[in-house]
Amino acid sequence: MDVTTKGIVLKSTDYKENDKQILLYTLDYGKVTVHAKGIRKNGAKLKFAADQFCFGQYELSQTADRFTLKTCDQLESFYSLREDILTYYAACTVAECLANYVAEGQAEPTVFVETLKVFSALSDGSEPLITALRYLLFFLQAQGLDLQMDSCCVCGESGKKRFLDLQRGGIVCDGCHLPESLPVSARTAAICKIVKTMPYDKLKNLNFTRDSLKDSLQLLYRYVSHCFSPLRSLNELLKM
Numbered sequence: 001m002d003v004t005t006k007g008i009v010l011k012s013t014d015y016k017e018n019d020k021q022i023l024l025y026t027l028d029y030g031k032v033t034v035h036a037k038g039i040r041k042n043g044a045k046l047k048f049a050a051d052q053f054c055f056g057q058y059e060l061s062q063t064a065d066r067f068t069l070k071t072c073d074q075l076e077s078f079y080s081l082r083e084d085i086l087t088y089y090a091a092c093t094v095a096e097c098l099a100n101y102v103a104e105g106q107a108e109p110t111v112f113v114e115t116l117k118v119f120s121a122l123s124d125g126s127e128p129l130i131t132a133l134r135y136l137l138f139f140l141q142a143q144g145l146d147l148q149m150d151s152c153c154v155c156g157e158s159g160k161k162r163f164l165d166l167q168r169g170g171i172v173c174d175g176c177h178l179p180e181s182l183p184v185s186a187r188t189a190a191i192c193k194i195v196k197t198m199p200y201d202k203l204k205n206l207n208f209t210r211d212s213l214k215d216s217l218q219l220l221y222r223y224v225s226h227c228f229s230p231l232r233s234l235n236e237l238l239k240m
């Protein structure tokens with residue numbers, strides 16, 4: 001059976017002599033692995049269809065749960081995401097969340113649309129740290145792991161002092177925190193609250209220092225890595 005869907009390349013790996021396996025995030029089928037035959041041969045017409053971040057209309061042939069690439073109409077190469085190192089690692093942070101943290105074969109149209117938005121924003125020059133932060137806050141919420149900054153996840157108190165409690169999976173108050181809970185500064189909590197609901201095209205109006213954005217991303221790094229597995233691209237972004 002042939003199927004057509006919009007998709008974004010999360011990553012692709014060499015396979016056999018001339019093939020590639022493309023990890024594609026699609027609108028209609030969620031994350032799927034697509035076998036692209038002969039795509040590494042010299043002059044292969046569909047080479048672009050395996051490029052990281054390529055967004056296109058993909059025509060696939062499906063047998064059981066296996067997909068093979070038939071053809072692709074490129075809608076946007078998002079090549080510019082690979083031209084600046086900070087932008088690149090911000091885009092990789094997004095791709096890595098989808099590649100490693102979501103199950104295959106589950107369509108989540110809102111996540112697909114949000115992913116297109118974040119790639120468009122980054123390719124339009126949106127600041128990488130704040131844009132990655134915006135996406136991570138969305139992604140956690142979409143996965144049912146929303147970080148509520150307003151109230152303690154144990155007792156509901158909305159005290160001034162906040163801590164991230166990894167064991168209990170959320171923000172806790174002064175009274176509920178354990179010795180190993182990580183303090184969350186008022187500034188970090190405020191940044192996360194503001195950024196979370198801000199449309200991507202309005203992020204440029206926010207004026208946070210690089211250090212304060214890094215502190216917020218560091219908090220999310222700890223949380224995301226605890227919930228799933230270490231988010232390597234974000235770690236790279238934080239080192240820069």
Ligand SMILES: [Zn+2]
Nearest residue numbers: 152155173176
């Ligand atoms: Zn509490």
